[in-house]
Amino acid sequence: MKRIDIDHAEGRSRRIDTPGHHPEREAQPRGAIRRGKRPIDHAEAAERFLAAPDHLAFHDQRLWDLRQKRDREAFAIPEWEELRDLASSIKDYALANLDTLLEEFERNAQANGITVHWARDGAEHNRIVVEIMRRHDAPLLVKSKSMLTEECGFRDHMQEQGLAVIETDLGERIQQLDNEDPSHVVVPAVHKLRADVAAVFAKTLGTDPDNHDPAYLAEQQRESNRPLILGAGVGMTGANFLVAETGTVVVCTNEGNADLSANVPPVHIVSAGIEKIIPRAGDLGVFIRLLSRSALGSPITQYTSHFRGPRLGAEMHVILVDNGRSARLGMQQFRSALKCIRCGACMNTCPVYRRSGGLSYGATYAGPIGLIIDPTIDQRKYSALPYASTLNGSCTAVCPVKIDIHQQIHAWRGIMAEQKEPSRTKRTAMKAAALLLAHPSAYRVAVRTVGTVLPHMPRFAVYNPLNAWGRGREVPNAPRRTFHDWYKANRT
Numbered sequence: 001m002k003r004i005d006i007d008h009a010e011g012r013s014r015r016i017d018t019p020g021h022h023p024e025r026e027a028q029p030r031g032a033i034r035r036g037k038r039p040i041d042h043a044e045a046a047e048r049f050l051a052a053p054d055h056l057a058f059h060d061q062r063l064w065d066l067r068q069k070r071d072r073e074a075f076a077i078p079e080w081e082e083l084r085d086l087a088s089s090i091k092d093y094a095l096a097n098l099d100t101l102l103e104e105f106e107r108n109a110q111a112n113g114i115t116v117h118w119a120r121d122g123a124e125h126n127r128i129v130v131e132i133m134r135r136h137d138a139p140l141l142v143k144s145k146s147m148l149t150e151e152c153g154f155r156d157h158m159q160e161q162g163l164a165v166i167e168t169d170l171g172e173r174i175q176q177l178d179n180e181d182p183s184h185v186v187v188p189a190v191h192k193l194r195a196d197v198a199a200v201f202a203k204t205l206g207t208d209p210d211n212h213d214p215a216y217l218a219e220q221q222r223e224s225n226r227p228l229i230l231g232a233g234v235g236m237t238g239a240n241f242l243v244a245e246t247g248t249v250v251v252c253t254n255e256g257n258a259d260l261s262a263n264v265p266p267v268h269i270v271s272a273g274i275e276k277i278i279p280r281a282g283d284l285g286v287f288i289r290l291l292s293r294s295a296l297g298s299p300i301t302q303y304t305s306h307f308r309g310p311r312l313g314a315e316m317h318v319i320l321v322d323n324g325r326s327a328r329l330g331m332q333q334f335r336s337a338l339k340c341i342r343c344g345a346c347m348n349t350c351p352v353y354r355r356s357g358g359l360s361y362g363a364t365y366a367g368p369i370g371l372i373i374d375p376t377i378d379q380r381k382y383s384a385l386p387y388a389s390t391l392n393g394s395c396t397a398v399c400p401v402k403i404d405i406h407q408q409i410h411a412w413r414g415i416m417a418e419q420k421e422p423s424r425t426k427r428t429a430m431k432a433a434a435l436l437l438a439h440p441s442a443y444r445v446a447v448r449t450v451g452t453v454l455p456h457m458p459r460f461a462v463y464n465p466l467n468a469w470g471r472g473r474e475v476p477n478a479p480r481r482t483f484h485d486w487y488k489a490n491r492t
Helices: 041-052 052-074 078-095 096-113 122-135 147-151 154-161 170-177 194-204 213-230 255-263 283-293 323-328 335-339 345-347 353-354 368-377 394-398 405-418 424-437 441-456 483-490
Strands: 113-118 138-145 165-166 234-239 241-243 248-253 269-275 303-307 313-323
Touching: 041 052, 041 303, 041 353, 052 283, 052 345, 052 353, 078 096, 078 283, 078 335, 096 113, 096 313, 113 122, 122 147, 122 154, 122 269, 122 313, 138 213, 138 255, 147 154, 147 269, 154 165, 165 170, 165 213, 170 194, 170 213, 194 213, 234 255, 241 283, 248 255, 248 283, 255 269, 255 303, 313 335, 323 335, 323 368, 335 368, 345 353, 345 368, 345 394, 368 394, 368 405, 394 405
Parallel strands: 113 313, 138 165, 138 234, 234 269, 269 313
Antiparallel strands: 241 248, 248 303
């Protein structure tokens, strides 16, 4: 039998050395500083990430590597665009019939022996989980990776209740031990170098701080977590898809940790956003083909698990969480963000995300998709995020369900401008830019003048507090002639 090697990207990392720098010595940059309801300063946090050249180089190359793998997998399937169209139309149908499909899922899940709960917000979700754990006298819960629980502030709430939560996903566990949020929806610790992980494990698990070998570090985490999984009273997973037709929960992972969390403890709780519904089991094939290829550039996830009911003698609960999704469904401009299948492809291709790191967004959802979702959760707090984009459209081009991401980011900028959310300085600068761009002759004169004068200006005159663009990056040298001049000379 012919052996097929799968280039599984998630578990692979390689050393990226930057000449003149020492990865082991560079401190890991931390994320955005949260100051209550004040707007998140993405630019400030990104500037600190840019000032860490080894982390920056690794992060950029690692994510671009995933993007390239995604392209190879996508281009290998002739019907790729048809799959994207089909996935998009299935999601459109699901959103248009969300109420009836959720009720259908509830009926079929209950018929399978699953207890279905409804939670209007994160607080209700957390309260339901606490009640289940109290009823079973279970002080420890092991969970698989779930962005929804991050949204709900789940771990902090459980800690306040005196209940322990242990992450079983390797990246998520690293982030938990380092008291950080995930920086990416698929690879939560992608911003960390091996030396960072070794330092975290040495501090929290007592491992060798000088041993940066990934196999050693993964084994140490496994040895630490397995007894906790065996002793937990409750296990929790998220859900990639909820199948209305059969009442089935489908979870895709690469480490098998979701299967351990679901099958070892006597109680399995599923936390699922209501937008995860799809109509039929036959629709699954479309999304399964798109998901891993878009996320990691691998043809399929290692484990695609279907949970249709509780094991013999065990319990299974599904919590269907709204937490603002119904309100988002009513926002015509932004409702299609609910089609997102959390593959992270838009993050891997985004030049801003790759060079600023996910934690600089200061929100549960980072990257291009986060720029759409976060303001719907708290418009003032995340008012600066829609500007963390070049609007190049690459995010839209790779989205497996064809969400018009960059257009929605642009729409959010319009809303922020109407409500005067950007600072006065930024609004003034944007008005000046709009005035210049509206007059082509003036624009061409300005470009020629800047291109001639800029190389001769002293550095302090270019890189000063007024030049926000110049923080963290060098102004490029202007070409000898503009494109307009070239076009005029060669094409007219």
